[in-house]
Amino acid sequence: MRKFFKYGLSLLVVVIAIVVVTNYKVLNIVTGFAAKSTCSCTFEGNRNLASIEAGDNDIFPVKYATNTINFEEKSVSSTFFGLKKRTAIFKKGVGCVLVPEGDKPVESFTPNRTFVKNEIPYPYGNLPQKDTVFPEVDYKKLDKTVSRVFDEGAQKIKRTRAVLVLYKDKIIAEKYANGFSKNSQxxxxxxxxxxxxxxxxxxxxxxxxxxxxxxxxxxxxxxxxxxxxxxxxxxxxxxxxxxxxxxxxxxxxxxxxxxxxxxxxxxxxxxxxxxxxxxxxxxxxxxxxxxxxxxxxxxxxxxxxxxxxxxxxxxxxxxxxxxxxxxxxxxxxxxxxxxxxxxxxxxxxxxxxxxxxxxxxxxxxxxxxxxxxxxxxxxxxxxxxxxxxxxxxxxxxxxxxxxxxxxxxxxxxxxxxxxxxxxxxxxxxxxxxxxxxxxxxxxxxx
Known part of the structure; x- marks a missing residue:
């Protein structure tokens, strides 16, 4: 019985090894997607891990990846049942990049930005939009159309996160799902x-x-x-x-x-x-x-x-x-x-x-x-x-x-x-x- 158990265990190890080798590139891509997505959504989108895994990473087989966030180093590591670890690291100004295997350092590239504060209303400036009511707009009908594409309660069907409608350069409708807002990247x-x-x-x-x-x-x-x-x-x-x-x-x-x-x-x-x-x-x-x-x-x-x-x-x-x-x-x-x-x-x-x-x-x-x-x-x-x-x-x-x-x-x-x-x-x-x-x-x- 003990000999049979050892034989069975050895066979299982061989099978797992064959699966890993055969699917190495697949695992590489799966954990690469998971690490990159989790990193960007965390450090660019300011989202929490539960939200990311239930939304952005909720696709097969990425949803089975285990993601670990290191807030001090601003990095994310992902594995697939402990296999094929990939790491993405956040760099200010250019987002998250997947770290290469080995000891190759990740170079830093930072674009220069110029933020001009135009003291005029959105969309051409930084001030709040001036209230504008267009008589030709049926706002009730518009709001109903916009609301219809958002899920109700715990539904995960339409999965809309944001809708914005501009008419004659003015926002006439704007709606966000829970966890998202006008400030969400x-x-x-x-x-x-x-x-x-x-x-x-x-x-x-x-x-x-x-x-x-x-x-x-x-x-x-x-x-x-x-x-x-x-x-x-x-x-x-x-x-x-x-x-x-x-x-x-x-x-x-x-x-x-x-x-x-x-x-x-x-x-x-x-x-x-x-x-x-x-x-x-x-x-x-x-x-x-x-x-x-x-x-x-x-x-x-x-x-x-x-x-x-x-x-x-x-x-x-x-x-x-x-x-x-x-x-x-x-x-x-x-x-x-x-x-x-x-x-x-x-x-x-x-x-x-x-x-x-x-x-x-x-x-x-x-x-x-x-x-x-x-x-x-x-x-x-x-x-x-x-x-x-x-x-x-x-x-x-x-x-x-x-x-x-x-x-x-x-x-x-x-x-x-x-x-x-x-x-x-x-x-x-x-x-x-x-x-x-x-x-x-x-x-x-x-």
Whole structure:
């Protein structure tokens, strides 16, 4: 019996060892996600562990990770049943980064910020919004539409965290779930891609680059990739290989949780189809934009400062933090944090064709270009913006465009309705019905 027990135990150890080895990369990604998410939500979002594990990390198999927060060191370590420990550390100004294995030190990169206090009301200044009542707005209908997308009691279905509606530059509706407020920094995930597009637009206005530029990288100079244009990159129409699957080991999960320099992930990929005729959604492509921007500056510090000095702080998005990878590159594909009110400011910049309270930040032509459908997207995508040109939301104007993020983060812009609508949450269709939500808001304005 004792011999049988030892044999069985040995067999179990072997089986566990095989499972661990076979799933090493999976565990690496699972604990990497858990550590990074917990770290950012703790030190950027000012949330507690119970809230994070019940919300942001409540996805299979990440929800089985054990997370330990070290408040003194501002770090988080995560394991999966004691296996494959990953650690993320918070760095002021650039958020949380996953620590590499071994003794390699984590470099510090801190962008310079300029917070200008404009003594005028929101959204263009720091003072409270002036009370404004629009006679054409049915506030009861509006409030009912907004309230409908929030869960009641202990429900976890719609999982909306924040909704903000701006009409004619004024907040006409604002609601937050328990534990969140107007001061909560919220992760936009892929909404950050639209920030990257705007940063490229600023350089275009300055004459530093053109969307028609080719020969973008030395690594592409000796093959057909030299013909890929900046326009192709912006429209995710490069023809480069890429797998954007968050449910398995894929190009995007390896990039976000295994790579030290995320601007290289798409750079090394081969052409698998013809540029400008092969739209393929790719977070790696967006991080190429970060590399293009970096290459326009002499130092990394100048590149880091540019995003804030010429765009983010210029429109008063002072709560925004762009997180970097280990190499000090902004992870423009995924890691932008800001309050709902500040995300709404970005929508206003595009609602007003690149003009911010009298200052032209982007060329109007750039905004028009950004919301022009790319080939092969069926009217769904422009230059790092999502579109309704193909009528995906049938009861909403086709002119609608938006910044979209993983799990249901949105900044919607409807120009002819003078509307910017922000929604943060942890659900998409069908639990969160976008067409019903947006059309309900529109119907409340006569």
């Amino acid at each position: 919220l992760l936009g995930w892929s909404m950050t891609k639209s920030i990257a597009s705007a940063a490229i637009g600023v350089l275009e206005k300055k004459g530093v680059l053109s969307k028609d530029d080719a020969n973008l990288f030395p690594e592409w100079s000796q093959d057909k990739r030299a013909n890929i244009t900046l326009n192709n990159v912006l429209q995710m129409n490069t023809g480069l290989e890429w797998d954007e699957n968050y449910n398995t080991i894929s190009d995007v999960t390896k990039m976000l949780y295994l790579e030290e320099d995320m601007t290289k992930s798409q750079l090394s990929k081969s052409l698998v189809s013809e540029p400008n005729n092969s739209w393929n959604y790719s977070s790696g492509t967006t991080n190429l934009l970060t590399r293009i921007i970096n290459n326009k500056f002499n130092t990394k510090q100048e590149a880091l400062d540019f995003w804030y000095a010429e765009l983010i702080d210029k429109i008063g998005m002072n709560s925004m933090i762009l997180e970097t990878d280990l190499s000090g590159n902004y992870v423009a594909s995924s890691y932008g944090w800001a309050t709902a009110r500040d995300w709404a400011k970005f929508g206003l910049l595009y609602l007003h064709k690149g003009n911010w309270n009298g200052t032209q930040i982007l060329n109007e032509s750039w905004v028009n270009y950004s919301v022009t459908p790319t080939n092969g997207s069926n009217g769904r995508y422009g230059a790092q913006f999502w579109l309704n040109a193909g009528g995906e939301y049938p009861n909403v104007p086709k002119e609608l465009f938006s910044c979209n993020g993983y799990q249901g983060q949105y900044v919607f812009v409807i120009p002819t309705k003078n509307l910017v609508i922000v929604r943060f949450g942890l659900s998409k269709e069908p639990a969160f019905n976008i067409d019903e939500f947006l059309s309900g808001i529109i119907a409340s304005i006569n």
